[in-house]
Structures are given as structure tokens and as C-alpha cells.
Amino acid sequence: MLIIPNFQTLQKNLASCSAANVERAFAAKRCSLNDLSALLSPAADPFLPQLAGLSKKITLHRFGRTTQMYGPIYLSNYCTNRCAYCGFSADNRIHRRCLTLEEAETEADILHQRGFNHILLVSGEARKTLDVEYLEALAGRLRGRFASISIEVQPLSCPEYKRLFAAGITAVAVYQETYDRPLYNRVHLSGKKCDYDYRLNTPTRAGEAGMREIGIGALLGLGDWRAEGMALGHHLAWLRKKFWRTAFTVSFPRLRPAAGEFEPLVHVTERDLSHLIFALRIFDPDVGLLLSTREEARYRDGMLGLGPTRYSAGSCTAPGGYANPEQQGEQFSVGDHRTLAEVCEKIRAHGLDPVYKDWDPIFQVVT
């Protein structure tokens, strides 16, 4: 059974790490959870250049000089949850919209024309407007055009994931937001998302359904980022043991300005974010690490090749925002406004190859 240690335990372990523990973790053949604790601890702060160096080396060795590109499509901003930090929160007075299948297809076509081959379908949680039938039907329309289709929607049941897998959706991303249970309960005010355990076990259900790839993550700006990093390490290690046929990714979304005027509960600096990314890379050399357009261009350019392996570009977080750039109702305001072509130019300038296609629907037997 998946058990994430409570934050007090994680924080106590982090606080007890010394520089010697950090040095030991650097020299370890395989980075254990104890080593990860050392790498994430305050004792590791002065070692940030060494963390970056090792993370860069491991990333180059495992992924080569490549960065994979993906594009999100926001399908709906209806949401029945009230989450203190989210622009889509049911309380917020924003322009609400759920794309029709035709409108969603138009958005996908635009991304396809721009050169995207890997797409991520995103929505708030409102089953009345966007359910499994909708996603199944949309996947049916899109699967011939894209190398892979991933979803970041409300948590679903295992049979529902099976249906979507059969329809051509191969990856599921679901972020715990915060692994700190009491804090989770505080920021999730009402709605189905209040159930910490149901959300925590969502990657497990997706794995049991045979999804090829599962993404986990923590929203940075809610809890102690070091402890969130440890919780991610625990979650990832557990999932790897249980689903050895599945690939995994981790995201590190930092809270961005959004409707509702929520102020981050903790300040996570670029240095902290980088620290977290480097430590996770050292802990798991094979995991895909995402760095979205939440971060600004300068930071994303700087991080190229140091740990992250997947970048989005030209993203719009309002449903219908690609066809109509004036569209209101975004989840958050993005930090990097450059087009795919502009981002790819920078990637090439860093000596990396932007990879547009790294999968093929032929793997999928569509029934």
C-alpha cells in the first residue's frame, strides 16, 4: 500500500542531514530515498552548482541532447471544486466555457499546424460538462493526427482509464498539489478533490488500467518544497516498483498569478525550484521532467539540458484560446509567451534537438 510519510517526519529527516550526508549522496552508486533527503536538505543548499552539474551529466547521458515538445489544450474551465489557489475554482467569477468536440478539434488542428505532435488535454473537474464519453470521442477524432495524447483532467476510475486507453489516450497526469495532508485539507475547500486519498491513488488506478505513462507532481507555493520533493520521491519509487512496465514523469508547477487573488503560502524561488529539479533527476535518472510555460523564458532557457526533458511552448490556458487569442477564463497567466518556433530556436542554440515526435499511435491497438 502506498504510504507517504507525514511532513513532520520528512522535515525532521531533512533537518537532520549534514554536509557529509550530501557528499555521501553524491558519491552513491544509486540514489536512495535517504540520499534524496540529503540532496533536498538545507545542508545541500551550498552544493547547488554540484547538484546542477550531476543532474546535467545524468540528463545528457540518459536523454541525449534532446528536449521533447508538447502542447496543452484546455478543454473546459468548468469546475465543481473550490480550491483556494486555482483560477478555475468554482468560486471565481470567470468566463466559463466547455469546448464542443468541434471546437476542441479546431484547437488541436491549430497545434498540429504549429508542429505539435504530443498533446495534453486539460480540463477542470465537472463531469456534467466533460466526462469520459467526451474524452473518448475526442480521442477518436484526434488520434490519427498526433503521436500521443495525454490527459490532465479529473481523477477517473480504473475502468474509465481502460476505456480511454483503448480510445488512444496513453498517458495520464494528475498532481497531488500538496502531499501535506492537513494543508491539502485546508486549501481544498469543497468538491470531490477534497478526498486526499482518492487523488493520491489516481496514478495507481491509471497504472492498473495499463497507461503507458503517468505524470505526478506537486504545486509549489503551498507546502514546504523540500518535503514535497521527498513525498514525490516516495510516490515515484512506489509507483516504479508496482508498475514496472510504465514510464513516469514529474512536474514542478510553481503557483502563478490567477483569478481569486490567492497569495502563495510559501515563497519558492527559482533557486529552490532548480534545487528540487536537480535532486529529483539525480534520484531517478529515467524519469521525464516537465518544465511548462508557467516559468518565464529566461529561466526556461537557463534550465535547458540541466534536468528537464520536456517543454511546452506557446501555451494558452483558456479553453478555445488558440483559435481566439482574446479568449477569457484562463487557469493562470503564463510566464513564457514565445511561440513554439521561438522556443525551439533557443533549444537549438543550446546544442539540443527539439523532438516533436517520440511515439506513434501504431503502438496502440484501437478497438
Next chain:
Amino acid sequence: MLTIAGTSFRSRLFLGTGKFPSAGIMKKAIEASGTQMVTVALRRVDLGNPEDDIMRVLDRKQYTFLPNTSGARNAEEAIRLARLARAASGSCWLKLEVTPDPRTLLPDPIETLAATEVLVKEGFIVLPYMNADPILALRLQDAGAAAVMPLGSPIGTNQGILTRFQIEIIIEQACVPVVVDAGIGAPSHAALAMEMGADAVLVNTAISIAGDPVAMAGAFAKAVEAGRTAYRAGMGRVSATAKASSPESGRLSDDLGFLA
């Protein structure tokens, strides 16, 4: 404490019972080893007969008996042997060995997996002997094997842990105990397996053909304990991949010049 299928073992050294000069020496060697699990070849013993020369010297209350299917060339033969063993002994424990090549005695992965699938469904506690193939280990685990037993080198060769890198992957990935079996020719080999993080080792030839099998059994007991203690104390910290020099207080390298 090592637990396999709900049974706990203080000793992480398992012993085979073949090739000893006499049943009496075998008994003393087993006692000197401190083992709690012994494997016996079904073709060698008469499990149902208390007067059998091997069975009569071993106290079945003291040791978990692990009958093995040594000699079976395919799944069908192994399954037949296993059923007979259970009928005679009443025990569900089974070390599954399917070795079609009598020269190398290397295990057949396809037949081993097929037999595991059948025997697990029939309620056996299956510990398959296998080549050190990490994917096979996971497939056997998924099929319900209670532990996996990858070989260090071909059985009886005393060559040690030649499959080290593969076994390291198995240990990292497997959810069931990993018992390194076959090829362990010296206490140092057993210690290495334990230092790598193996849950247990199974030794036979190195003890049974030693000049003094009883003394050698004692030496293996110490080696296994030392290797396990070293593993728990934090082995494997030596690597050429990276060295952290002394912290450069606050100064960022060229790589991180972009940070705000």
C-alpha cells in the same frame, strides 16, 4: 528478518543437501551454518519415508524444507514432480528448477515461467531458479513467485557472482525477496551478494565438497552475516560518476548564471 510467503527466517543462508560425503556430515554442516531453510532434490529423497537417509537426519520442525525439481527438463515434468512432492510431504514450498541442458544445468526461462504460473495457481509457494534476467524476475514476480533465485554463475562452478550487474538490477526492481543461487564458491562470494543487497544466498557445492564441510558452513554463516550488516550500514558509496568538492558558498557556476 527475512520473510518469504509469511515465514520468517533469522538466517539468510540457505543450504543445499547434495554431494556431501555422508548424511552425518551434512547434518553437522547444516547445524554449523545456522540455516533455517534446506533444499532437497525430489529425485534424491523419498519424502514420505522417515527412514530415508537424508530425511531421517534432518529435523523438519527445525528447518523449512524446500523440495526442488532438479532434473526436470520442462514445465510438465516439474509440475508433476511438484505435485508428487506435496502429496508426500504435505508442504507447499517448492524450489522450481527446470534445466533442459544436462551439461550446463542452466534454467529454461520459458518453461520456468509457464510452470510458475500453473504451480502458483495450485497453491504452491514457488521459488524459481532463474538466469539473472531482470525482466524474467519481474515476470516471475508478477506470476506470483514468492521469491526469485537468480544464478551468480552456472551451478556447481564455484565461479562466484559473474552476473553482478544483472543481479543488481533485479535487486533494485523486485518486490519479492532475491536469493542468489548457484555459482557461489567461496564465503567472499556470498558476502558480495549480501553487500549488493540480496535477501539471501543458497549454497551447496562450496560447502559439501570443501575439505572440512562443517568448518566451511560456519565460514559461510559469518560471511552472509557480515555482508548483510555491511549492506545495512550503507555499502556501495564508491563511484567514479561524481565527486562533490567543498561547497562554494553562494557562488553559482556558469551553468546557473541565469538564476534570478
